[in-house]
Amino acid sequence: MGDSDESGAMQAAGTIVAATIEHTDVGGLRWAPKPPNTAGPQVRVIPLYLARIRAKVLFTVRGQAGSSVEFFSWVWASGSHGGPRLFHATEGSSHVLFLRRDGRYWRTVGDYPSYDLEIHSMWTSRLTAMWQAGELRELPPVERISALLLRAEVESATAGDVRNSLAPYPAGVDGVFYVRGLFDLTRLMGPYRVATWVDALCREAKSAATRFAACSVAASNFPGRCDAVRQAQDAAKGILGTPWRANGWQSCLTASSCRRGSFGWCY
Numbered sequence: 001m002g003d004s005d006e007s008g009a010m011q012a013a014g015t016i017v018a019a020t021i022e023h024t025d026v027g028g029l030r031w032a033p034k035p036p037n038t039a040g041p042q043v044r045v046i047p048l049y050l051a052r053i054r055a056k057v058l059f060t061v062r063g064q065a066g067s068s069v070e071f072f073s074w075v076w077a078s079g080s081h082g083g084p085r086l087f088h089a090t091e092g093s094s095h096v097l098f099l100r101r102d103g104r105y106w107r108t109v110g111d112y113p114s115y116d117l118e119i120h121s122m123w124t125s126r127l128t129a130m131w132q133a134g135e136l137r138e139l140p141p142v143e144r145i146s147a148l149l150l151r152a153e154v155e156s157a158t159a160g161d162v163r164n165s166l167a168p169y170p171a172g173v174d175g176v177f178y179v180r181g182l183f184d185l186t187r188l189m190g191p192y193r194v195a196t197w198v199d200a201l202c203r204e205a206k207s208a209a210t211r212f213a214a215c216s217v218a219a220s221n222f223p224g225r226c227d228a229v230r231q232a233q234d235a236a237k238g239i240l241g242t243p244w245r246a247n248g249w250q251s252c253l254t255a256s257s258c259r260r261g262s263f264g265w266c267y
Contacts, residue, residue, distance in 0.1 A: 004187060005110075006110055006113065006115055006187060006188075007187060007188050007189075007190075009098070009109040009110050009115060010098040010109060010110075010115055010142070010188055011142055011188075012109075013062070013063075013098035013099060013100060013109050014062070014063050014099070014100055014101070015060075015062060015063030015064070015065055015069075015098075015099040015100070015106070016060070016061035016062040016063065016096065016097065016098050016099070016141060016142065016145070017055075017057045017058070017059070017060050017061060017063075017065045017069060017096070017097050017099070018057070018058040018059050018061065018094065018095070018096050018097075018119065018127065018128070018131070018145070019055035019056060019057045019058055019068075019069060019094065019095060019097055020055060020056045020058060020092065020093070020094045020124070021053055021054070021055045021089060021090065021091050021092065021093050021094075021095070022054050022055060022056050022068070022091065023053070023054045023091060024051050024052070024053050024054075024075075024089045024090075024091055025051065025052045025053075026049045026050070026051050026075070026089075027049065027050045027051065027052065028049070028050050029047055029048070029049055029050075029077055030047075030048055030050070030074070031045040031046070031047055031048075032045060032046055032047075032048050032074065032111065032112060033045055034046045034112075035112070035113070046112070047077035047078070048074040048075065048076070048077050048086070048111065048112065049074065049075050049076070049077040050072060050073075050074055050075075051072065051073055051074070051075045051089050052070065052071075052072055053070065053071055053072070053073060053089050054068060054069075054070045055068065055069055055070075055071070055095075055097065056068050057069055058094070058124070058128050059128060059131050059132060061096065061131075061141045061142070061144075061145045062141040062142075063099075069097070069099070069106060070105075070106065071097070071099055071105070071106035071107055071108065072102070072105055072106070072107040072108075073087050073089065073107060073108040073111060074086075074087075074111040074112065075087050075088075075089045076088075085113060085114050086112060086113065086114055087108065087111070087114045087115070087116060088114075088118065092121075093118070093121075094118075094119040094120075094121065094124045095116045095117065095118055095119060096116060096117035096119065096145055096149065097116055098115050098116060114184070117145075117146070117149060117181060117184050117185070117188070118180070118181060118184070119149065119152075120153070120180060122156060123152040123153055123156045126152045126155070126156055127148055127149060127152040130148050130151070130152060131145070131148060135148060136148060142188070142189075143189065143193070146185050146188060146189050146193075146194075147197050149181060149185065150179070150181065150182075150185055150194070150197050150198070150201075151197075151201065153179055153180065153181055154177075154179065154198075154201050154205075154210055154213050154214050154217070155201070155205070155207070155210050157177065157207075157209045157210050157212075157213040158209050159208070159209045159239045161177075161209065161213075162177060162209050162212050162213065162236075162239050162240070163239065163240065165177050165178055166240065176216035176217060176219070176220040176232075177212060177213035177214075177216045177217055179213070179217050182194070182217065182221065191222065195218070195221075195222040198214055198217055198218045198221075198222065199218055199222075199225070199228070201213075201214035202214040202215040202218050202225075202228050202231055202232075203231075208235040208236075208238055208239055209235075209239060211231060211232070211235040212232050212235035212236050212239060215228040215229070215231040215232035215235065216228075216232040219232060
């Protein structure tokens with residue numbers, strides 16, 4: 001599991017819901033200490049606004065919640081922040097919310113950096129359907145929603161998405177599929193657990209687009225996965241129309257033998 005303060009607070013949240021924000025009222029300003037050793041401007045404090053947020057519940061991960069929930073969170077205020085993202089309280093956006101009681105009110109379990117998982121609109125319906133169908137119900141709630149969120153994102157990849165993700169790169173260069181939620185999932189669950197999920201998607205995906213997405217993410221974010229490089233190269237053949245040369249992983253592509261690691265991949 002992740003070992004940060006944020007991860008611990010999110011793991012211990014009494015109520016966890018997937019929800020879509022319907023309305024946000026922004027109130028007072030405060031200056032909060034900026035966590036040390038974070039990127040961005042080297043300032044001691046950053047401005048935050050207190051927001052009162054109403055959200056429609058898509059499904060409940062843990063605890064009890066009705067069809068809607070109203071909660072407070074400190075959100076972005078104009079100024080220089082940098083570093084980890086703040087909570088995006090944009091109306092219409094969807095999130096996995098980690099909530100606790102503060103007197104009479106709900107509030108997020110923390111404020112900065114963000115204490116939520118973002119759900120892009122492109123895979124909200126898929127995630128909801130997988131949860132309601134009981135997929136991965138054998139896992140603990142936080143682990144289950146994290147694994148399903150990763151699956152919903154990667155399995156939603158199409159051939160067009162793969163081509164678009166590589167468009168900034170010259171033909172054949174080693175661009176990789178970008179998973180938007182990877183940093184937040186790794187922060188919450190830890191790299192080992194997330195690497196295990198990505199590896200499984202790389203090995204088992206039936207869609208070439210999903211296989212390329214998962215295998216390129218495995219190769220570029222978790223070290224020592226030469227088999228993932230080879231599988232990404234194979235999956236790309238029918239998608240890109242040009243070879244995916246996987247520059248930077250030439251030792252993987254030219255090795256005649258390999259040493260098996262703990263995940264079963266070649267090193």
